[in-house]
Amino acid sequence: MSNKPIADPASTEKRATVYRMVMDKHICPWGLKTVHLLKSEGYEVDDRWLKTREETDAFKQQHDVKTTPQTFIGGERVGGYDDLRRFLGKTVNDPDATTYTPVIAIFAMGAALALAVSWLMGNALLSVMSAELFISITMCLLALQKLRDVDSFATMFLGYDLLAQRWVPYAYLYPFGEGLAGVLMTAHALNWLSVPVALLIGGIGAVSVFYAVYIQKRELKCACVGGNSNVPLGFVSLTENVMMFAMGLWMIFA
Template identity: 50%
Template structure:
C-alpha cells in the first residue's frame, strides 16, 4: 500500500505557493497518497504558522510524522538540496545553443544543405539579436551591471544603452548583410572596447563581477565566456567587411 502524506500549503486566488506545488509533486512521484490541505488566505497562513510553531509553509507530514518544509522533504527522500541560485553559465549556453540550432535550420531551409560558413555567420548574428533582447527588456538593470566594467560606459553612462542597440541592430542587419560598411565598423569598435574592458576588469584587476551580456540581474560570471562573445562579434564584423570588399 502507498504510504500516506499530508501537506499544508497556500492555495489562494492571488497566490499559489510554488514550493507547495513542488512538494506535492515530489510526494506523488515518490508513491505517496497525499492529503492536500489548502491554506486559502494570508490570514489563515499566518494563523497556521503561529499555531504550529513553524516559520514557513508548506509543511509536510509522512505517516503522521512531521517532516517540515520543502527542503526537509527533499532531504527525507534522499534527493539532496534543491538547486539554488548562484553563478551559472546556463543563460548564455541556452542562447548560444538555440542560436546555433537556428543557424543550422535556416541554412538548410534556404540552401537545402549545411554551409558551415553561413551557419557560423547566422549563429553569431542570431546570438547578437538574442543577447540584445536580454539587454533591451530591462535597460535600467542591464546598464547597472554594464557600467561596472565597460571602460567607455564608465566615462559616458548613456553609452551603456547605446551598446544594447548596437548589438541588436548589428545582429539584425548582419543576417542579411545590409549596411555592412556602417554596421560592421561600429560593432567592431564597440566589441573591441568590451573585450579590452573585460580583460582589464577580470584578468588584470581580478574583480569578481557578473556579466551584463544576458541582461541585468543575471548570475553569469564575467570572464572567459563574456570575452569569447566579444571576440566572436569582432570576428564577425571583420568577416562582414572582408565579404563586402
C-alpha cells in the same frame, strides 16, 4: 522547523501530509511542486488545502511557521519545498550561486535557429552561412536579454567596461547597438553601419573583460545576459565580444 529528529526517508512509511494554499484566486506553485515531488518519489499524499487567508494564518500560527506549503512525514514536520528536497536527498538551488546556464541556453538556441534558417534557405546545415547566422542571431538573443531592463544592465556593465566608465550613456546604448548589428548582419544589410558597430562594441568589450579578469584579477558578474545575472565575468564574456569583433571583420571581406 521542529527540533525533533526527522526519520530517514528510506525507512519511513511512504505517506506524507501536505498543507498548501488552494484559494479561488491563488494556487501556491510551491505546493503543486511539493505534491508532485512526493508522488514522484512514491509517497501517498494526504493533500490538505488551506482555502482562505484566515485558515492559512491560523495554520502558520499553530505550527509556528512563516510559509506554506508544509510537509509532514512520520508525524514530524519536514518543512517547506526546499526542506523536503533536502530530506529526500536532492539538491537545492542556491539563488546566489554563479552559473553559466543562461549563456549556454542562449548560445544553444542561437545555434538551433541558425541551423533552422540555413536549412530553410536550402543551404548545408554546416556551412559558412550557418556560422554567420549563429553569431548574428546569438547577438540578437543576447541583446534581447539586456533590453529587458536596460538600467539594470547598465549598472552592472559600468562595473567593468572601460568606455562606459568614461562615458556613462554608452552603457545604455550598448544593447541597442548589439541588437541593431545582429539584425543587420543576419540580413546582410547596411554593412557600412553594422560592421563599425560590431567592431566598436566587440573590440572595447573584449579589452574590458580581458583587463578586468586577467589583468586586475577581479571577480565580477557579467552583464552579458542582462542586469542582476549570476554569470561570472570571464571566458564566456570574452568569447561573446570576440565573436562580435570577428563577425565585423568577416563582414568586411565577405
